Amino acid sequence: MILAIKLAYRNLIGAGLRTWLSVTVLSFSFVVIIFMKGVLTGWDRQAKTDMSNWEIGGGQYWQKNYDPYDPFTLNESHAPVPSELKDEITAGNIEPSLIVPGTIYPQGRLQSVVIKGINPRQSILLLPSHKLDTIADGIPAIIGSLMAKSLKASAGDHIMLRWRDANGTFDAGDIVITGIFSTNVPAVEAGQIYIPLEKLREIMMMPDEATILTFRDGMKTLTGLEGWILMTKDELTAPVDKMIKTKSAGQSILFGILLLLAMLAVFDTQVLSIFRRQREIGTYVALGYTRRQVVGLFTVEGTMHSVLAAIVSAAYGLPFLGWMAKNGWKMPVDTSEFGIAIAQTLYPVYSAGLILSTVLIVTLTTAAVSYWPSRRIAEMNPTDALRGRLQ
Amino acid sequence: MDNSPIIEIEKLVKKFPMGRGEFTALNGIDLRFKQGEFAGLIGPSGSGKTTLLNIIGSLDVPSSGTAVVMGRTIENLTARESAKLRKESLGFIFQSYNLLAVHTVYENVEFPLLLLNYTASERKKMVSDALEWVGLTEKIKSKPPQLSGGECQRVAIARAMVKRPSLVLADEPTANLDTANSHNILKTMETLNRELKTTFLFATHDDKVISYLRRKIFLLDGKVDKEEITSN
Numbered sequence: 001m002i003l004a005i006k007l008a009y010r011n012l013i014g015a016g017l018r019t020w021l022s023v024t025v026l027s028f029s030f031v032v033i034i035f036m037k038g039v040l041t042g043w044d045r046q047a048k049t050d051m052s053n054w055e056i057g058g059g060q061y062w063q064k065n066y067d068p069y070d071p072f073t074l075n076e077s078h079a080p081v082p083s084e085l086k087d088e089i090t091a092g093n094i095e096p097s098l099i100v101p102g103t104i105y106p107q108g109r110l111q112s113v114v115i116k117g118i119n120p121r122q123s124i125l126l127l128p129s130h131k132l133d134t135i136a137d138g139i140p141a142i143i144g145s146l147m148a149k150s151l152k153a154s155a156g157d158h159i160m161l162r163w164r165d166a167n168g169t170f171d172a173g174d175i176v177i178t179g180i181f182s183t184n185v186p187a188v189e190a191g192q193i194y195i196p197l198e199k200l201r202e203i204m205m206m207p208d209e210a211t212i213l214t215f216r217d218g219m220k221t222l223t224g225l226e227g228w229i230l231m232t233k234d235e236l237t238a239p240v241d242k243m244i245k246t247k248s249a250g251q252s253i254l255f256g257i258l259l260l261l262a263m264l265a266v267f268d269t270q271v272l273s274i275f276r277r278q279r280e281i282g283t284y285v286a287l288g289y290t291r292r293q294v295v296g297l298f299t300v301e302g303t304m305h306s307v308l309a310a311i312v313s314a315a316y317g318l319p320f321l322g323w324m325a326k327n328g329w330k331m332p333v334d335t336s337e338f339g340i341a342i343a344q345t346l347y348p349v350y351s352a353g354l355i356l357s358t359v360l361i362v363t364l365t366t367a368a369v370s371y372w373p374s375r376r377i378a379e380m381n382p383t384d385a386l387r388g389r390l391q
Numbered sequence: 392m393d394n395s396p397i398i399e400i401e402k403l404v405k406k407f408p409m410g411r412g413e414f415t416a417l418n419g420i421d422l423r424f425k426q427g428e429f430a431g432l433i434g435p436s437g438s439g440k441t442t443l444l445n446i447i448g449s450l451d452v453p454s455s456g457t458a459v460v461m462g463r464t465i466e467n468l469t470a471r472e473s474a475k476l477r478k479e480s481l482g483f484i485f486q487s488y489n490l491l492a493v494h495t496v497y498e499n500v501e502f503p504l505l506l507l508n509y510t511a512s513e514r515k516k517m518v519s520d521a522l523e524w525v526g527l528t529e530k531i532k533s534k535p536p537q538l539s540g541g542e543c544q545r546v547a548i549a550r551a552m553v554k555r556p557s558l559v560l561a562d563e564p565t566a567n568l569d570t571a572n573s574h575n576i577l578k579t580m581e582t583l584n585r586e587l588k589t590t591f592l593f594a595t596h597d598d599k600v601i602s603y604l605r606r607k608i609f610l611l612d613g614k615v616d617k618e619e620i621t622s623n
Contacts, residue, residue, distance in 0.1 A: 003505050014493020014534075283489040286450060287550075288478025288506045290470045383445045386485065 001300075004293075008301035012308065018272075019305070022265040026309035026362065029262040031317035033255050033358050038321065038348030039329060040251065044244045046184075046343050048237045054185040056236045057095075057124045058217035061085075061228040066099070066211050071114065074101045075164075078209045082225050085213060093219055095122040096210030098200050104175075104193070105160040106151040114192045115163065117200030124216050127188065131179030132196045138174035139199055144189020145182045153177055161193070166205040173203070184343045259362065262309075263369045270302050270373040281377055282386030291382070295374045302370020306363040324348050397558055397590050398424040398447055403456035405442050405613075416442040418613035419456070424592060424606075426557065429584045431593035433601055434610035440594035441562055443610070447592065448481055448560045449473035461557060478506050482551030482589075486563035488543040490535040490550075496522070497531040500549045507554060521553040525579055541572030545579065552583055558590045565597050577603045 012019045052058070066077035081089065081096050088094040098117040103110060118125075120133035132140045138158055143151070153159060155177050162172040175195065183189060201207050213228070215221070223230055274281070284294045328345035405417040417439045424430060432440035445451040446458050449465050450473075458465040461480050468476065477483075482503075490499050500521050504514045522528045525545035535543055544564060551559050561580070565573035581603055584591050593600055601607060607619040 006505075010498065011491075011493055279487070279489055280491060283485075283491070285474070286448065286477060286483045286485075286489070287503055288474050290474040292470070293474075382450045386450070386489065 004297045004300045005304070007297060008304050011301055012304055015273075018269060019308070022262075022269050022305050023308045023312055025265045026262045026306055026366070027313040027317070029255075029258045030309055030313040030358060030362060031320065032258055033362075034313075034317070034350060034355055035321060035324065035348060036251055036254070037248075037354050037358070038325070038350040039346055040244055040248055041351070041354070042325075042347045042349040043247075043343075044240060045349055046346065047240045047244075048233075050184045050343065051187075051237055051240065052217065052233065053126045054183050055125070055188045056231075056233060057214040058219055059215055059221060059233045060231045060236065061213040061215075061225060062231055063211050064227050064229055071101055071112075074099055074114070074211070077211045078206055079227050080208050081210050081213065082228060084222060084225065088215070088219070089213075092121075092123060092216075094213050094215045095119050095124050096197065097212050097214065098197060098204065098206060098209060099211040100163060100200065100204055102161055102163045102193075104151070105162070106153060111151070112191070113161075115161070115200060116192055116194050117197035118194055119197050124214055126183075127194065128179050128181050129194065132194065134178055136176040136178060138176035139195050139203075140178040141175040142179040142181060142194045143177060144192070145180055146186065147189050147192065148177070148180045153180075155180055163203060165203065171203065259365060262362075263365060266302055266305050266366055267369050267373060269305070270298065270370050273301070274298065274373055274376055278380070278385045278388045281380060282382050282384075282388075285382040286386060291378045291380065295371070295377045298374040298377060299367060299371045302374065303363060303367040305370075306359075306366040309362070310359050321348070321350060325350065395426065396423045397426045397428075397461055398422070398592075399457070399459040400443075400447075401457045403443070403446065403458055404454050405439070405446065405451070406454045416613050417446075417453070420613075420615060422608065422615065424590060426590055427584070427588045428606055429581065429591045429604060430606035430608065431595050431600060431604040432608050432610055433595060433604075434616070435596060437612075438610040439613040440596075440610050444560050444562055444592065444594045447558075448483060449476050478503070479554075480557050482554070482556040482559040484544070484547050484551050484559060484561035484564045486566040488535070488540075488547045488567075490543055490546055492535050494534070495531065496527060496533050496535075496538070496546050499535070499546055500553050503550060503554045517553050518549075521549040524552060524583060525549045539572075540567050541569075541575060544568060544572070544576050548576065548579060548583075552587070552589065555587060556589065558592065560592050560594075562594045563597070564593065565595070565600055570599065573597070573599045 063077045063079050065073050067073045078098060085094050089096060095118065100115050102113050102115040104113050118127065118129050120129045122129050128142060131142050134140050139161065143153065148154065151159070157177045158174045159177070160172055161175045162170060164170050175193065201209060221230055281294055284297065285291060289297070325348050328347040330345045400420050400422040403417050403420040404415065406413040406415050420443060432443055434440050442451065446453055446465060447460055449460065449468060452466045460476065463472070463476055465473070491502065497518055500518045501514050504517055509517065519528065522531060525548050527542060527545055527549065530538065530542065535546070538546065565576060568576060577600060580591055583589055593604065595601065605621050609616040609618070
């Protein structure tokens with residue numbers, strides 16, 4: 001085997017440009033696959049971090065009727081805050097939110113919204129809730145930039161808000177936009193307005209009630225709270241994992257095409273080698289190789305393309321991948337309208353497992369593709385091969 | 392000189408498929424060669440000399456009859472056994488040199504020793520000796536495309552001789568060489584034959600080669616036509 005590696009290396013280096021063309025295509029595949037996989041991993045990590053920072057904190061307790069995907073449940077999704085959590089709420093480690101349906105009338109239009117009441121002094125989420133802690137000639141409200149764009153609203157604008165209180169009575173009042181925030185998490189802004197929690201409780205006639213209770217990262221969780229369901233961070237971020245998995249499957253097609261191109265180069269090189277180097281094959285046999293050993297030599301030679309490609313990839317790929325990990329990949333278009341948790345700049349994350357598995361997969365594929373045409377050598381008549389007579 | 396036969400061929404027949412029929416390349420050959428002979432199979436194209444050389448070199452097998460080379464019956468050898476025979480005991484010299492183009496002269500000559508697992512220092516010594524025999528010590532770093540035809544064939548001789556085989560098979564070794572180079576090559580092989588007692592068996596129709604042979608076997612249509620032995 002060592003001899004085959006030694007000979008294969010000499011033959012490959014000796015083949016010059018032909019080798020380097022295949023190696024370059026293969027190395028490109030290595031770098032692109034690792035980079036794209038790194039981007040997905042980075043995106044997954046960033047999306048979860050952003051979700052944690054903006055939406056879910058360290059996890060949440062949901063009122064048992066609450067279903068974020070069914071707005072018709074909102075009227076029934078509220079209950080008094082459990083007394084067991086009062087101390088943590090006072091300490092600021094748990095923040096209750098009340099969520100109710102409502103309607104706004106921007107510029108005479110009607111639009112259904114979700115009204116979220118939050119504590120203006122909360123520090124668990126990155127929402128600029130402090131902008132609600134102000135005196136205004138209406139109910140202070142903050143909205144996301146996408147929402148502001150769709151409403152054509154700016155800070156300081158007044159918009160009429162209508163709601164239906166706990167007794168089923170419709171009421172209305174003006175909200176004043178006191179802040180517009182930008183976020184990578186569309187779920188915290190699409191169709192939502194944030195107003196002070198106590199104000200919402202007051203107008204809804206739901207004193208001390210909440211729909212969800214968001215707790216700080218790392219807090220000890222309680223199970224068995226009557227009427228409340230514990231939603232862990234992993235459960236709440238599961239949709240992100242699903243989305244990344246879907247993206248990953250789509251990306252595999254791209255990787256497949258890339259690998260196919262690289263493997264075509266290797267296959268082509270192998271077929272050409274076997275055709276052009278018949279005399280050499282015959283010579284190996286005459287000097288004492290069995291035909292199977294020559295098949296092995298050519299397979300090692302083909303496989304070594306991927307080893308050389310890994311080295312070449314390391315030469316230009318490591319600086320590139322390192323630079324991208326540090327500076328990130330800036331999205332060419334505004335990502336805030338994508339409707340998914342994606343940052344304007346994605347920072348790829350590479351793991352040793354990712355690099356090793358990529359190298360292993362590409363090497364094994366190259367070995368298989370190299371072996372395929374090399375098998376023909378085993379059927380060659382060495383005397384014909386020596387004269388280069390085979391077709 | 393050892394009188395025991397190094398090659399024993401009896402009633403050897405080799406047929407090749409041709410269209411719907413067969414072409415008989417060798418038709419009942421009986422020959423014996425002793426250690427240290429400098430012999431040649433002579434004949435026109437199609438007389439069967441290369442086919443016989445290939446069978447002796449265990450690159451091919453007879454259709455019928457027997458070929459025993461250094462005690463091993465060619466037709467009974469497995470692929471691994473025939474490779475072992477070639478690796479350990481046989482040297483080949485080809486008309487078109489068959490050097491490994493991307494390897495240096497040193498690496499080409501070293502190749503058979505790598506297969507025999509010699510140590511690096513042993514290989515170095517043996518390659519140096521072989522290149523000295525053929526007068527190419529100054530070209531060890533050159534690659535075949537940088538050498539003349541005569542130099543290439545001398546590298547091929549060094550490669551065939553480096554492991555000091557018992558038998559060297561040379562198929563038209565001077566066919567691509569000019570007269571001066573041909574004589575040079577033949578003198579080198581003759582010297583090695585005398586000094587190392589290596590058996591040389593040629594397949595040729597070149598008069599220059601024939602003039603050096605001590606035993607001449609003339610083949611015609613796959614049969615031994617006549618034999619001449621020269622004592623010099």
